[in-house]
Amino acid sequence: MEFRLLGPFEAVRDGAPVSLSRRRQERLLLAVLLLAPGRAVAAGRLAEVLWDGGGARGTLHTYVSRLRMALRPHGVRIVTRGDGYAAEPGGWRTDAAEFAERARAAAALRDPAERLRRTEEALALWRGELLDGLADGELRARLGAELAELRLGALEQRAEDRLHTGRDGARDGGGPLAAELRPLVARYPLRERLVASLMTALYRAGSQAEALDVYRTTRLALAAELGVAPGPALRDVHAKVLSADPSLDEPPLPAYxxxxxxxxxxxxxxxxxxxxxxxxxxxxxxxxxxxxxxxxxxxxxxxxxxxxxxxxxxxxxxxxxxxxxxxxxxxxxxxxxxxxxxxxxxxxxxxxxxxxxxxxxxxxxxxxxxxxxxxxxxxxxxxxxxxxxxxxxxxxxxxxxxxxxxxxxxxxxxxxxxxxxxxxxxxxxxxxxxxxxxxxxxxxxxxxxxx
The missing domain is CATH 1.10.3300.10 (Jann2411-like domain)
Incomplete structure (x- = not known):
């Protein structure tokens, strides 16, 4: 059985959707357990997630009982461990675990083209935000911090590999990669790897002035929020944009x-x-x-x-x-x-x-x-x-x-x-x-x- 958490919550068996519960909190409870396969999640933490700190231990036990009944025909077990519950591994998988495995495997590759291919396959598993419709932004940050960081790292690696392999599309309508990176950098203005890739993509698309503006904005944000200056790698890209360094140009095409x-x-x-x-x-x-x-x-x-x-x-x-x-x-x-x-x-x-x-x-x-x-x-x-x-x-x-x-x-x-x-x-x-x-x-x- 497959559980899809990278977007709206879905349960699928043999390619067909499975309805396990109409109650949002029961689906959220199951999702929390699935994000920690085989590991016990304390009842207190579950109550905090479901009711924002409220007790309701009896209601929690009722939710678990209902989920057990709904999952039993599909071979998925929720077991009691100490003062908590755990989703017992075996017979099911999640797209979150698959993404993490694929992203780490891709990051370990040395060939940029193959790494890019594998990274894009991993990122394609995301259909939206984690537990879209079940968790709000604050709860999502608490439950999926590690996944979010892994996803950001994969996005950074993909951008760098697209630039390295010449797949930034600088000569196709002003830079598709730059268009993709602008909203990412706006959302994560302190991610210097993303900023460096955006500056390079803009430079290749002929937007040198915009690339310099991006650097200026990032430098001010780093100083205001962290009290630091841009790191060596980003400063190096800035210097190359200023001097129109040929090393920023798109890789030349081979004769074939x-x-x-x-x-x-x-x-x-x-x-x-x-x-x-x-x-x-x-x-x-x-x-x-x-x-x-x-x-x-x-x-x-x-x-x-x-x-x-x-x-x-x-x-x-x-x-x-x-x-x-x-x-x-x-x-x-x-x-x-x-x-x-x-x-x-x-x-x-x-x-x-x-x-x-x-x-x-x-x-x-x-x-x-x-x-x-x-x-x-x-x-x-x-x-x-x-x-x-x-x-x-x-x-x-x-x-x-x-x-x-x-x-x-x-x-x-x-x-x-x-x-x-x-x-x-x-x-x-x-x-x-x-x-x-x-x-x-x-x-x-x-x-x-x-x-």
Whole structure:
């Protein structure tokens, strides 16, 4: 059974919501116990949380009894321990515990791109404020101080990794990252890591004056509230903004990359969308080098689909808005896309792989069921996936492309680039092409031969 605490309280079993109690205080009591799995919470503390210091021990016992009855069919137990109660671990989980585990695991990674991906997956578990609708701001701060700090740390890390990997979008409409960080810095004006990231994002977006204003505001706030000056890291960013230091500039694109809507995407090598989709991962040889993952978030997936012509631009814009509104669903769609990508790659490099073929076929069949037949302006009819498909739209679209190639004899001409740090796929219909690109892998091989 799953309990969702990072937002409105929800209980879910086998994907279906479960109603445990209509009483707000009973749901709050359960939430407090779930936030401390296996640990006894004293009855006095529970009474303080539920009634702001009032006694009501008898009422507390009644609430516990009702919850026990409601939870028993689902295998969840509330046990008495000393002068308190505890939610016994086993058979249930919370999104709060999952977030904490994922956030800590992401923070331990060294590759900024992979760390960014994992951090965004963790943050997507938040659907709102902790216990939204059950706890007020003061109570939320008492119950979830550790979670709040972990979330802030993850937001700081995400901002820094987006800047490091060039995913701040400085060249796309004035800086999406800056727009995201402004309200965060306004809410947490003393978080110097957030301020430093906002200043850098503003500088990259061409707003040097605003970046300096942010620093000035932060310096005054630190002095007024804490009596301290900005730390060395923030002062360093300030000095670099003042001097227009090139180190603040966006990381340069490698020769095998392009930038679309502020997203770094791999260069086309095959002209076939299904193969290009496989080439959004550069670790097929088993190595997990920094930057191997190009689909670092749902935005990258949707923008890639538009760039390859798999989806129309207006659909991409719509999907990006939906992803912002439904971050958890976007993470699920991205995970499905990556799984499909692996199956597609296995199909193309090994035509005898039946398991991979069946996995691609299932997704392609889902795309066929969702497709609608439309008459275009040129008078010809075409199959199209409707916008109502939602966030899975890029997944189904690329599955259709994969099915088209798998039904084409050219699938047997798919070749992998032999460069040890590449492995990108392309079509070699003439039997004479060796490299994915003459300007990158072939050029590196030629240079190596000369030396």
């Amino acid at each position: 990359a392009v930038r679309v809507r502020g997203v770094r995407l791999p260069l086309h090598t095959s002209g076939q969308p299904a193969l290009e989709f496989c080439n959004t991962w550069a670790g097929w040889d088993g190595a997990r080098a920094a930057g191997a993952e190009w689909l670092t978030g749902y935005r990258a997936l949707a923008v890639w689909a538009g760039h390859l012509g798999v989806l129309e631009d207006w659909l991409v814009t719509r999907l990006l808005k939906q992803a912002e509104e439904q971050p958890a669903a976007a993470v699920e769609a991205l995970a499905e896309a990556r799984e499909l990508r692996t199956a597609m790659h296995d199909c193309f490099v090994d035509p005898a792989d039946r398991r991979a073929f069946k996995q691609v076929a299932r997704t392609a069949e889902a795309a066929a069921r969702a497709a609608e037949f439309h008459r275009d302006e040129d008078g010809l009819g075409r199959w199209r996936l409707p916008a109502s498909t939602g966030l899975r739209l890029p997944v189904l679209a690329v599955a259709r492309s994969a099915a088209d190639l798998l039904a084409d004899p050219r699938r047997f001409t798919v070749t992998a680039c032999p460069s040890p740090d590449c492995g990108w796929l392309f079509l070699d219909t003439q039997g004479r092409r060796r490299w994915c690109s003459l300007g990158t892998c072939a050029a590196r091989e030629h240079a190596a031969c000369l030396t």
